[in-house]
Amino acid sequence: MIMRELRVKSLWDQLKKRKVVRVALVYIVVGWVVMQVGEVVFEGLGLPPWSLTLLIILILLGLPIALVLAWAYEVTPNGIRKDSTSSIESTTEFEAYPDGAPSIAVLPFDDMSEKRNQAYFCEGMAEEILNALCKVANLRVASRAAAFQFVAKNADIKEIGRKLKVQAVLEGSVRKSGNHLRITAQLINTTDGFHIWSRQYDRRLEDIFEIQEEIAKSIVTALSASLKRKRNLSQQQVDPKAYDYFLRGLSYFARHTTQDNVYARQMFKQAIDIEPDFGRAWAGIAYTYGFEYMYFNASNVNRAEARRTSARALKLAPELAESHVSSGIACCMNQHYKNAEKEFEKAIELDPKNFEAWYFFGRAKVHEGDLDRALKLFDRASSVRPEDFQSVLLQAQLYTSLDQKDKAIEVTRKGIERVRMVLELNPDDNRALNLGAFALLRLGKVKEATKWMSTSMKNAPMDSIIQYNGACFFSLADDAERALDCLENCLIKVGNISREWLEHDSDMDNIRHHPRYQEIIKGFPE
Secondary structure (H helix, E strand, O other): OHHHHHHHHHHHHHHHHOOHHHHHHHHHHHHHHHHHHHHHHHHHHOOOOHHHHHHHHHHHHHHHHHHHHHHHEEEEOOEEEEOOOOEEEEEOOOOOOOOOOOEEEEOOOEEOOOOOOOHHHHHHHHHHHHHHHHOEOOOEEOOHHHHHHHOOOOOOHHHHHHHHOOOEEEEEEEEEEOOEEEEEEEEEEOOOOOEEEEEEEEEEHHHHHHHHHHHHHHHHHHHOOOOOEOOOOOOOOOOHHHHHHHHHHHHHHOOOOHHHHHHHHHHHHHHHHHOOOOHHHHHHHHHHHHHHHHHHEOOHHHHHHHHHHHHHHHHHOOOOHHHHHHHHHHHHHOOOHHHHHHHHHHHHHHOOOOHHHHHHHHHHHHHHOOHHHHHHHHHHHHHHOOOOOHHHHHHHHHHHHOOOHHHHHHHHHHHHHHHHHHHHHOOOOHHHHHHHHHHHHHOOOHHHHHHHHHHHHHHOOOOHHHHHHHHHHHHHOOOHHHHHHHHHHHHHHHOEOOHHHHHOOHHHHHHOOOHHHHHHHOOOOO
């Protein structure tokens, strides 16, 4: 019954949007007027009685034709053209979920463009739809990091559902040619592989925001999820070329490597060259400076630029959670912890499901030395993104610092389960191998832990955070010289890290009094 009501409402909305209802009313009124005029005029002209009957029949036959044309075409200042909302859509009844609220994973759309050079656009569009769905109440959405592991793997839908623990998967394709888009989207039941909903869109590039919103609404309807969703104020209407660069930036930024972070910043900057008031692009730039400071190079330049660009993002898009997260990171970098707290809390108020807000709020509290509050924030982050292992394993480190060894072991076991799930999807995930090594070490699995850590460091020799974690790992494993080698490598060869984090990191306790340690940290920025 609920599904039928939702579909009836959706059909009625479409009829109104395409002006079919308006055309029908106008046609009926005009038709009635024509018949009245015909009755008077035909008699005066001496036409046979069947002429009026023929007129009525023609008017009645014309009604469905007018409605079909109203559905398929629209009148614009440039003349009549095919309606930009035209599409092919099908929906299948879907049984109620046995486990409560529905869950979904959004996969990157396939690039069907002639040159196969639009992968960034396909990923970006999928991520935008994912972000819109995250704002839906009573709907669990697998994170980008988890869902996008399946790109180009041709995994079976049932296998994806099992590994991500979701009941539906959204997949699709994009054919982009110049300013024209053909987008196909389909929602699939992971239990039996049957389609729940599918639709094809033939639009122009400037309609991209509308398409994303329509797909999100259609999915919500098809899944019978709660329709309580905040209006997507972040979808600022911008020049399509600027948005294209923005999507490129998102694609690079998601890889979290030093070079990709630079590429992402370049793409975001090109977006604002075209659209100077593009708030989301400014927030993206601020993120790149903040991440570079925290993970790759804690320089004064990065700190100053993070503050400048996040301030610009806040001015242009104060309603955007990402603007406040970027500002919170910048405040933390400048040791303005009270301001950072206000910004993170505002971000959470705007979007309670924003993982980055909870996670970096927790990291800010570690910098500040408030470990108890940090634990609560990391725990909240881990519940917002159930497959994330970082927020769980960081709790183990904090419990160790607070001398709560039993709790540290408890969350470590929980964390290693999440790590193994990630490595099952992507055995080459260096971040999972790197942090997972700590979990294995705490659980006494020294041989496997050392193998994981060594593999991650070999695979990412210029990744400062992985090399820093290597220093922490070998410190915990009582290999002081190797730990100090890794720490020195962070400063001399790779970059440097935040000194505040270093001073509160209990993993370094075993080497703090070593003469080499004192010499090395002199090079870290205050």
